Amino acid sequence: MDITFNNVSYIYQAKTPFEHKAIADLSLFIPSGSFTAVIGHTGSGKSTLIQHLNGLVRPTKGEVIIGDYHLTQDQKPDELKSLRSRVGVVFQYPEHQLFEETVKKDIAFGPHNFGVPQAEINKRIEQLTPVVGLSDELLERSPFDLSGGQMRRVAIAGVLATEPEVLVLDEPTAGLDPRGQREMMDMFYNLHHQEGMTTILVTHSMEDAVKYADNVVILNDGTKYMEGKPEEVLTQRDALHKVQLDVPEMVQFINKFSEQFGYDIPYRRQSPAELASDIRQILKGGLTNE
């Protein structure tokens, strides 16, 4: 489903002394099937943005269009539930939202709520458990007996079990160890391609944005600051510094290398191995001191 924000503003506690504009005149377009990374420093409006995507909040001004659903201040879609069955949101630390007696019941809660028949739910759970890296014997256990990493996987399986067309991920790997982070991001990336989902990743990791996204949106002060391909947006050091962000570490290194050695290495989202071979090419040519 295409997602469009038309001049959206969102004000918390309007007309009170606590009035706070979280989103200001934000317009953006996220094409169906794309993998979009949303980046911005703390308080830039990322969380408010994603709360619009499944109708948790409605814009104070402007309009959000998700597929055929329109959200404005006065107009909420009659079928909010149907919107939510098509837009799955994995919130930060989703393991805090587990509540059922068993892992299986917890995963089933979402699809059950959306009226998916039990037989179908069972089938989905069977397919999902290996995908998210849970073993079958955990299904009858209490989710609260599991480790933090396993609990996170259960919570994510619960969202995936609703088979959303749009998957929104709010820092899904925070707190996981490096291997857990990589496995989880690879899982989302594979699902994105296999299921043809529209994926929106809110992240602080420039590395993840570069590795997985084909579209990057930078937010600042509740509005869109930059947008484009990762290799175009995430190489603009000065512009990013202005909004308290940094280029990915590899870009930082390439910049310093270019300055010191006087040879430009174009950034094309290369792997460390590819960068090493770029550097070798330059060094092989022989350097002179001046």
Add this chain to the structure above:
Amino acid sequence: MREKLVEFKNVSFRYGEEQPWVLKDCSFEIYQNEAAAIIGHNGSGKSTIAKLMNGLLFPQEGEIIINGRQLTQESIWEIRKDVGMVFQNPDNQFVGTTVQDDVAFGMENRGIERDEMVKRIDNTLKAVSMDSYRLTEPHKLSGGQKQRVAIASVLAIFPQVLILDEATAMLDPRGRRDIMKTVTNVQEERNLSLITITHDLQEVVQAERVIVMNNGEIWDEAVPREIFAKKAELREIGLDIPFIATLSDELRHAGVTITNEALSHEELLEELWTSHSTT
């Protein structure tokens, strides 16, 4: 020789008789004014170590000595004055109705005088760049802002040992760096022991010493450079290595001469420059 502030002697811990050991025969020491990092995969026992250090848990075997005092049911209240801890999730750490109340809470419990309290609230909130939020209600803050306040609350009681248990995991990269800078300054000013439990490689590289946990045991203990030289082994136990170490490795594979274990951009650039500029 620096003074030992934390000592674990053959400590083992499990949550119940039937449960597997979470920590197995762990011995290590942390010194005054030392910045140590503890790393390891999820479930390796890192956070258990933190909870043992201020008596939130008690070991079944072994001894824990903090600032010269053995940790027992009787001594925990004294020991908790010495050990300040900041957890990953700031929502579980708030008690005050405003930011400044929250920072005051820990001090009130320790009977610190009002004038001194006001001064410390000022200093610590400034140190974490939250002084303009003094009267804000904590639940109105973002995750990162809450964590800054939690850090300020702990710093305000001047602990001898400061434990950050993945305390920066929720912050954005700039926020993370700012907090670490603040924490490092305070640590040096007050001769604190700083123990950072983290997955953030930048924080690990900054530490003087790294303790690597694996499956409840101490896997290795050394300076960062030595630890990150064991690249393949680290990856095997689920850990990552810094970008510069990865790139150095790839450069070697590509046939570029790299002799030192660089950990910073500058070190690697210097190495490339000196070994290739004289042809």
